[in-house]
Amino acid sequence: MQKTIPCVFMRGGTSRGPYFLKDWLPQDIETRDKVLLSAMGSPHELQLDGLGGANSLTSKVAIVSKSAHPDCDVDYLFAQVSIDRALVDTRPNCGNMLSGVGPFAIEQGLVPAQNGETLVRIYNVNTKSTINAVVQTPGGKVEYEGDAKIDGVNGTGAPIRLNFLDAWGTVTGKVFPTGNLIDEIDGVQVTCIDAAMPMMIVRATDMGWKGDEKPVDLDANLEFMARLEKMRREAGLKMGLGDVSDSVIPKPVLVSKGAHDGQLVSRYFTPLKCHRSHAVTGAIGVATAYVTPGTVPYGLSVERQPGIHRIEIAHPSGRIEVDVELAQGETSVEVTGAGLIRTARKIMEGQLYIPSHILPETILPGTTS
Incomplete structure (x- = not known):
């Protein structure tokens, strides 16, 4: 029974x-x-x-x-x-x-x-x-x-207001677990980051995309998906996560320039399919990289001073607004908090x-x- x-x-x-x-x-x-x-x-x-x-x-x-x-x-x-x-x-x-x-x-x-x-x-x-x-x-x-x-x-x-207090480096021990703001994998510049979610962030144009494609079109390109998965597994090794073939982390993300400063276009993978909207933790991580000097997404941004900044992550179903709190670090600004609204x-x-x-x-x- x-x-x-x-x-x-x-x-x-x-x-x-x-x-x-x-x-x-x-x-x-x-x-x-x-x-x-x-x-x-x-x-x-x-x-x-x-x-x-x-x-x-x-x-x-x-x-x-x-x-x-x-x-x-x-x-x-x-x-x-x-x-x-x-x-x-x-x-x-x-x-x-x-x-x-x-x-x-x-x-x-x-x-x-x-x-x-x-x-x-x-x-x-x-x-x-x-x-x-x-x-x-x-x-x-x-x-x-x-x-x-x-x-x-x-x-x-x-x-429902979600305020992330200490989500930076919690899985790997470092915000940038490879020790670099930018690494090269398969001839492509990537940022490996551990901010609410371990991720490998890549410029969409470096992978042959504009960045605003529909998830179904990305998923259908089997050659691209196989390459992205190969890169993700190598990123997992570089980040100290070991063999990630049976794990959903790190997540691969394609980013491209938004319509205005403060907006970044993102295609977030779960990891074997493109998310139909966007993960909350992924939005925190993408926003963190976007405002951190020297990263792949920062090249699509402008310098920001300490304080609270609203970053808009554009995704296939719309957008997520993330309020990022920046404080002055030893050499540049650092993210100390982030929050957003969900239901x-x-x-x-x-x-x-x-x-x-x-x-x-x-x-x-x-x-x-």
Whole structure:
């Protein structure tokens, strides 16, 4: 007989997936990952037997618990579930799924709601970084409806402010893990950066593109995609990430000049397909590189003084505005903080059915095998 575990299905930003309390899942990692694969219907190209949407943006999971860190309220572990392979990757963060963590944590009783707005201090387990989420809670209840619009999502919703406090160098130990602002891979200049997400940033023109192409056209060019993946794997080695053939990091990004100063056009890969909009963490990283002198994207920018600057990342579905805080470093300005607005929506809440051979009686959620 099938087993059931609680599940909340949510859209977070431009991503979607199930949200779980950590205690709802097996504590044994191998069994937990089998449960997540079953929940999403992987491995299968259509994910017919689960909640996945046959796209990397809709094959994501958020796992939330009371924080073990005194200066945070909750811990958030993100899991990227492969569509066609039995693989669960917990190395990256996802800023879009992060958008739903605050509302979820409040409604699950992990954070008491305030009247008006509620601050949720989130520790991202994947990248060991802290993000403050400000959630709308009029009357002490989470409000999902509102007037905030994010490109890539139909309609509007209540604004959720995400402030990234220490997302720079958290995965590799350095903002620029190779020790260089620019490296050369396969004869092309790249910037390898670890800012909210490890990435390899390349000028679109250096890869034979204008930079404003549709994702479907980029994906269809198999020769280009194979070259980009080869470059990404080499970047992973240079960044100290090892063999990244089974990991979704680092993410490759193509950038080109925007319509005006302060705007950068980006095509962000997940990594084997071009994102139909843009990752939040990717926007933080691209904006960081854009305002840092000496990087590949900085060549498309102008010098900026210390202070808060709004950077617009143009993507296939519209744009993301990132407020970047700059401070004077030893030799140039450095990014010390970044924030942006997202929305989220609870779609359903209930019981998720898991086959008994994956979740036997001897391995109940919240216990070890």
